[in-house]
Amino acid sequence: xxSSREFILLFQLAxxxxxxxxxxxxxxxxxxxxxxxxIGTYVGDILFWLLLTPVLFVLLLFTNGGELRLYVFxxxxxxxxxxxxxxxxxxxxxxxxxxxxxxxxxxxxxxxVLGAGRLLLGRLARWEVNxxxxxxxxxxxxxxxxxxxxxxxxxxxxxxxxxx
Numbered sequence: 448x449x450s451s452r453e454f455i456l457l458f459q460l461a462x463x464x465x466x467x468x469x470x471x472x473x474x475x476x477x478x479x480x481x482x483x484x485x486i487g488t489y490v491g492d493i494l495f496w497l498l499l500t501p502v503l504f505v506l507l508l509f510t511n512g513g514e515l516r517l518y519v520f521x522x523x524x525x526x527x528x529x530x531x532x533x534x535x536x537x538x539x540x541x542x543x544x545x546x547x548x549x550x551x552x553x554x555x556x557x558x559x560v561l562g563a564g565r566l567l568l569g570r571l572a573r574w575e576v577n578x579x580x581x582x583x584x585x586x587x588x589x590x591x592x593x594x595x596x597x598x599x600x601x602x603x604x605x606x607x608x609x610x611x
Contacts, residue, residue, distance in 0.1 A: 448511075457522045459510055464526015465534075467499065471527075472535055476542050 474495050
């Protein structure tokens, strides 16, 4: 293999290392977002590397026929180191800020929807109590029988007052 071909391969592997760093930061962001706990983190780490290993294997097959040489590890490590030194902190700050804004907007939307739902349910409850068409006239009070001084029962009725 010529030295120019090896240099191109080293550059490709450094780019692959950058991508590994980005994928790892995405994984870290997911861990920060969901907070899986100790065992969940162990399982997530294992799954991350189990998924990334075949991707790296296929990448190595296509770039240099699957040969493992020192410059392969140097390129991958150099790319990861470059990513973590130059880009990781900025990416995580940007992504965390974006997630906070999304949460804030989603919380505002949730409050709006729940507030509208409460208002609607409150009005529906009042309509049910007052009647669907704005309320019905109040029912007249039932006439109460009262006892007369002689002991007989009579019905007391309200009388219109005399004009003055």
